[in-house]
Amino acid sequence: MLTYRPGDSLAHRLDPRTKLLVQAAFAVAAFAHTTPRGLAVFTVLTAGFLAAGRVSPVDSLRGFAPALPFVVLAPLVSVVTVSPPGVDLGAAVDPALASYRVLLVLLVSAVYLRTTPVRDSRAAVERLVPGKAGRFFGVGVALVFRFFPVLLADLRRVREASAARLGDQRSLRDRIRIVGTAGVRRAFARSDRLALALRARCFAWNPTLPDLRFSRRDYPVLAFGLLLVASVFV
Amino acid sequence: MTIRTESLVHRYGDSVAVDGVSLAIDDSEFVVLAGANGSGKTTLVRHFNGLVEPDAGEVSVNGRSVPENLVAARTAVGMVFQDPRDQFVAATVGADVAFGPENLGLPRPEIDRRVSDALDAVNMAGRDDERMDELSGGEQERVAIAGALAMRPDHLVLDEPFTGLDAPARDAVVDRLESLHGAGTSVVVVTHDVRDLLAVADRVVVLSSGRVVVDETPDAAVEQLEAHDVRAPRRC
Numbered sequence: 210m211l212t213y214r215p216g217d218s219l220a221h222r223l224d225p226r227t228k229l230l231v232q233a234a235f236a237v238a239a240f241a242h243t244t245p246r247g248l249a250v251f252t253v254l255t256a257g258f259l260a261a262g263r264v265s266p267v268d269s270l271r272g273f274a275p276a277l278p279f280v281v282l283a284p285l286v287s288v289v290t291v292s293p294p295g296v297d298l299g300a301a302v303d304p305a306l307a308s309y310r311v312l313l314v315l316l317v318s319a320v321y322l323r324t325t326p327v328r329d330s331r332a333a334v335e336r337l338v339p340g341k342a343g344r345f346f347g348v349g350v351a352l353v354f355r356f357f358p359v360l361l362a363d364l365r366r367v368r369e370a371s372a373a374r375l376g377d378q379r380s381l382r383d384r385i386r387i388v389g390t391a392g393v394r395r396a397f398a399r400s401d402r403l404a405l406a407l408r409a410r411c412f413a414w415n416p417t418l419p420d421l422r423f424s425r426r427d428y429p430v431l432a433f434g435l436l437l438v439a440s441v442f443v
Numbered sequence: 444m445t446i447r448t449e450s451l452v453h454r455y456g457d458s459v460a461v462d463g464v465s466l467a468i469d470d471s472e473f474v475v476l477a478g479a480n481g482s483g484k485t486t487l488v489r490h491f492n493g494l495v496e497p498d499a500g501e502v503s504v505n506g507r508s509v510p511e512n513l514v515a516a517r518t519a520v521g522m523v524f525q526d527p528r529d530q531f532v533a534a535t536v537g538a539d540v541a542f543g544p545e546n547l548g549l550p551r552p553e554i555d556r557r558v559s560d561a562l563d564a565v566n567m568a569g570r571d572d573e574r575m576d577e578l579s580g581g582e583q584e585r586v587a588i589a590g591a592l593a594m595r596p597d598h599l600v601l602d603e604p605f606t607g608l609d610a611p612a613r614d615a616v617v618d619r620l621e622s623l624h625g626a627g628t629s630v631v632v633v634t635h636d637v638r639d640l641l642a643v644a645d646r647v648v649v650l651s652s653g654r655v656v657v658d659e660t661p662d663a664a665v666e667q668l669e670a671h672d673v674r675a676p677r678r679c
Contacts, residue, residue, distance in 0.1 A: 363529075369494050370530035373522040374594060375514060375546035387532045395528065398576075 220262030269319035462653035521591030537571025581612025
């Protein structure tokens, strides 16, 4: 699971709104430029983003491991033709480019996740989306970022404890059922405890959030984001 | 019937959790494995039934390499986790204790017999149909021990079994461990607070920064515990 790591890289020092906007611009532009040459340019940009956040591409891919099989499978499935039965390697080109595009977008989002504290993300979302919807999204983002790693750790412990009593010798279906059921049970118990703890600490929908200020270093990055969006129309 | 590690090393990234530990735990021994938080205790015992793989060195149970004989290791070493709720896979006591024997592929009458014996051994006899989430913390701990005992292990390893238990519940767990030990099961208790266990243990092993720094009888070890951030009993 990719989570925030403190640091002093350029990406760490940018306003989270800048990072969200540039990330969105990158995704839009990457989906507009689908040629190999376009993706080559976006590969260089992705490397730049990773360097700006001092984020390892290998660690990032590891963090997205559950999504990777889908990224790889799409081109593989597309080479199989049903009628007539056979393999058409040419059919894999477009899905492979699309998958690669998704991979680049994931890597750029990893830079955001690694360099932005959860509270800053919540503040950024609440400032970008006004009103109750923003507060709702902000709380949702904060809870997901904080709660999801805890749930993953729970699932890991349940799986490990099951293996200690030879649960790993069972069929895949049984293992999914056992770990899934125990995981859901623990998730509900944790949710109850989290709700109680939030109430005990006076949970509020409109708490004092971190001050966010654009600085001089944000403007060139925002301008670069605008360029990315503009490139869609070129 | 021995758990043996030889120059065992385990790393998490750049940090070394277990640093060249060589240790042998014989059957029928009652060993307290103590140390401060982060000293490598939990990581070390997770090697005993192959929940993690060594970065270097060897670990064997009853003469067989653990990584190469996982089923044998997990049958021989019963593991009770720090939070017993982690290991509950069923909604009722009986179904959960039966989980391990079912995985061994035993016939149903044998599974029922093992469940009954294991619950009896932890003073929970006849409570098979009770819901796990309605048990107290001490009862959950005892069911977790029963779950491990139902595998009929040669060695029982408990990771911080007293966390969150009040004094009577701790006493009940110590009583059960003492009688299991008396019946011939080797017991390894991981803890950072040895006060309840010095009277019943045969041996105290203290880890610090992943290394064994004390390996003595309780009487000989007691003087050295505080120096390694392990809570020892007050002297009279």
